[in-house]
Amino acid sequence: MKRLILLFIILSTASIASAKRGDNVIVSTNVGTAIDFSQPSSTPFNLQIIGLYKISDRFYAGVGTGVHIYEKGLLPLFADAKYIITKPKKLTPYVECALGHSFAPEEKTNGGFYFNPSIGIQYPILKDKKISFAIGYELQELERIKSCENELFKAEFLEKLSHNSISMKIGIIF
Structure with a gap:
């Protein structure tokens, strides 16, 4: 079952990345970390x-996936909504919310609920590309068997x- 879920996430990522992008579709990639306030604490990537x-x-809506590494690696699959607060200018503020579930490819580990509301800014770097920076709250639940x-x-x-953390992300919007 976990291999099937992993295959689904890989295929979803490939289809999102290769999707024909027009005026109505955008693709963004983010890399980030967080300050974890839970015990045991783990700095995620x-x-x-x-x-x-x-x-x-x-207003934009869509789906996302990726890799989140806490104590164990997790593969989230989530719905995402993004609202641009003002008309586009040099620094354009936005709010975004991701809601979904993470899957764990490792044995003796189960993923869980994933929630990440954030607020950020985007800055145009080329005609159709932007850089984004966001800060928000992240909740990631998981289960693992300890010995x-x-x-x-x-x-x-x-x-x-249940990891509760302040997340920070930087990304590129295509």
């Missing part, structure tokens, strides 16, 4: 690709983690 369709002059062993006993237990 995030890499995302998002395909968005233009609903109106300022504890000594000379007297061996035990395994399910640990449910």
Whole structure:
């Protein structure tokens, strides 16, 4: 099952990346990290690709996927909505929200709920390309099986983690 999910995410990423981009479709890639406030704490690394369709002059909606690395690697699949706050200019502010589920390709690990609202700015660097910077809140849930062993006993237990962090992302919009 996990291999099927991984294959689906890889194919989704490839189709988003190769999609014909016109005036109504944009693709963005983001790389980021976060300050984790949960225990046990883990500084994540995030890499995302998002395909968005233009609903109106300022509102976009679409899907995204990527790789998120906490203690374990996770593959999120999420819906994304983006609203441009003002008319486009040099620094254009926006709000964005991603909501979905992460899958874990590793054994003894399960992904979980993913939520990432953020606010950011985008800056044009070429005619049809922009750089973006966003800061927001990220919630990532996951489960993993932990082992504890000594000379007297061996035990395994399910640990449910809920990472709450302040996320920071930088990206390119095509």
